[in-house]
Amino acid sequence: MTGTDIQHLSARDISRLTNSGDLTAEAVVRACLERIAAREDAVGAWAFLDPEKAIAQAKQVDRRPEGGALRGVPVGIKDIIATVDMPTCYGSPIYKNHRPAWDAACVASIRQSGGIIMGKTVTTEFASSYPGKTANPKDTERTPGGSSSGSAAAVADFMVPLAVGTQTGGSVIRPASFCGIVGYKPSFGLINRHGVKPLSESFDTVGVMARSVDDAALLAMTLMGRTNAANTAMIEPPSFAVWRNAALDKADGSTLAAFEEFINRAAEAGAIIEDVAEPAEIADLDHAHHQIEYFEMGQALLFEYQTHRDHLSTALRGRLEAGRAISIEQYDAMREAAKRARAQMNRIFQRCDAILYPSTLGEAPRGLEATGNALFNRFWTALYGPVITLPIGIGPSGMPLGVQLVGRRDNDARLLTMARWFEKPGQK
């Protein structure tokens, strides 16, 4: 196989070939490093990458007698996540060259499964909004989205087959969609967060980036300790609810058109499609999400605010101050509102297998000074169910568009089965 062949392998295939002895982890890592060497100047996906360190890990995996679900699979780790052998800087100059004393739980789990920690991918500042250096590999004058910017760009650009990200608002789904790949934010609480620097405890969720649903499932289920649990039987025909709410009006016309076309294709392929009106309890959830997130950021980043204020971006400083100004009564009211909103969802999932909603308002915006709008993601994050974004086509500027499939909380396997349905030939 050529380097290009290897770069285009799925993680599942890499695992199969390395476990059977038909491919070495070292060959995989070298192929990925080749791609990175060719493209990193343009894309800027990596906050830290040491080829020698990656090759050394690969050699070690090649010597391991036992198999592993991720054997020889290079994985990019968002730089908000602790690694004991690589700097972890959280996208902030405050932690330049910071080296944690441990691996995050998800990193330890990848190593245990034979995966290669390829390097650290660029995050926005503390996984909030201030962007890093990463460009969108589909058009380097456009943002890749954030906060998991480097993870999305690295996977989309074939530098690695898999990457780990985190989502508090729309930080997995938006960049994955902007870069034209699959992004998966599991149900809240299913992937252990130890070693992920917290932003908002109520919402922070570890998620994954891949180029197929199957690969996303492979990584996420490994991180959950849920290997082999990802497959539930497909019930034909699948039944989807199209979520209709006021926010949809904010989408670009061409994005809405692509979304409706996607729905039509699904119906033609046999899916049952039904519109569902957003329950009143959920209409203000974006606001509740904002208030809860800001309040909790104000607490989680209090040390940095007190001690390193001059090294915070103006944007983040403003958010932390906004968070500290939210009253406890307001915070409590918003938590209650979010709880009421979540209680609405069981009813909706009695009538459908998954909900469909556009992944973003439009194509990735021009410029690297902002990472786009998470309006279409935040309320789903606050509802705690699993969300996966699938690429569904190309917008008027030639940039990817995506659809979110939203599942019932803690029914992730079912959502992944539904998402796989769209990958079958002729149904996408």
Next chain:
Amino acid sequence: MTGTDIQHLSARDISRLTNSGDLTAEAVVRACLERIAAREDAVGAWAFLDPEKAIAQAKQVDRRPEGGALRGVPVGIKDIIATVDMPTCYGSPIYKNHRPAWDAACVASIRQSGGIIMGKTVTTEFASSYPGKTANPKDTERTPGGSSSGSAAAVADFMVPLAVGTQTGGSVIRPASFCGIVGYKPSFGLINRHGVKPLSESFDTVGVMARSVDDAALLAMTLMGRTNAANTAMIEPPSFAVWRNAALDKADGSTLAAFEEFINRAAEAGAIIEDVAEPAEIADLDHAHHQIEYFEMGQALLFEYQTHRDHLSTALRGRLEAGRAISIEQYDAMREAAKRARAQMNRIFQRCDAILYPSTLGEAPRGLEATGNALFNRFWTALYGPVITLPIGIGPSGMPLGVQLVGRRDNDARLLTMARWFEKPGQK
């Protein structure tokens, strides 16, 4: 005031006197250091204590023009919690001399409020069961309980008026009760956990130790950003439910007798007391707690297990292996069971203001090689409501006994009001 006078001041009084200029933070810290110097050899409450560092902080606070809810109040910090200027070793030789890059959110909040980070208090290994060096100040041949061993001992022994602990099973309530002080575990999720090394994300809760309900409320509400929210109007007569379950049979006879006597005194003082039978959904919650905790420990401490296995206690290594052996189906079933158990509680709180239950099975056991049984605490932790332990008397060996008051989730202010009722003269 003499050193002894200052050592016996409440945190509320220290705050009042330092804010009014009638007492300096430095005098408070020096008085506490005096007590520590006299007693630390016998008690062993501190994992790290540097008198110079504490005095320097006090001088800095004395120079601050602005007031603060904890101005001049020395606080002990359990050594499972990150401090940027003091080692943080998690009760494990793996992290000997480890120095985090930040303060935990709760530590930053104490500093912001003018509190003094007095030092790090002894924790069991990773806040699990393997004990540290701390002895019970009421009888140094007995355990102080754990995992927040040093925090309880330091407060009970008048070394500091306040300390921070954490509870995953019974790690705040049990040591507080064994040492004869007030321990308060707030509702799950109300105190930010950033910087607390996770054991079990589903249960880890930051809590506080104090010598009065009012002081416990002062610290906890400050940590929550909830200052002034701790007072709700007392409705006379208060109504309490006595929780009756099978586990009660495991209690020592003298503990049960003291508990019944406490209930009788409350009734005589005017409280309405009603027995409540444990709902069937809650009867197995201790088992569910165990399974969930072990599964999550297996993930959270995977790095330590992989990399530093020889430096883990045999007990912890066994727990981590037990956790890794729990199937995902079992974990999911236990999470569902815990959710169903929680759903029972609203009904019960329609009929009472708080639930009463013994804090421990008996007095603090002899010996320092184990920290006692958390059977009476784990299921309350799993129910997510606020729990406070109050000292109610002395057992046959002269050691303290306590009662737990359990409140409705997120109704912490109400529980604290109920707890204060017991501190009124003639009602305790």
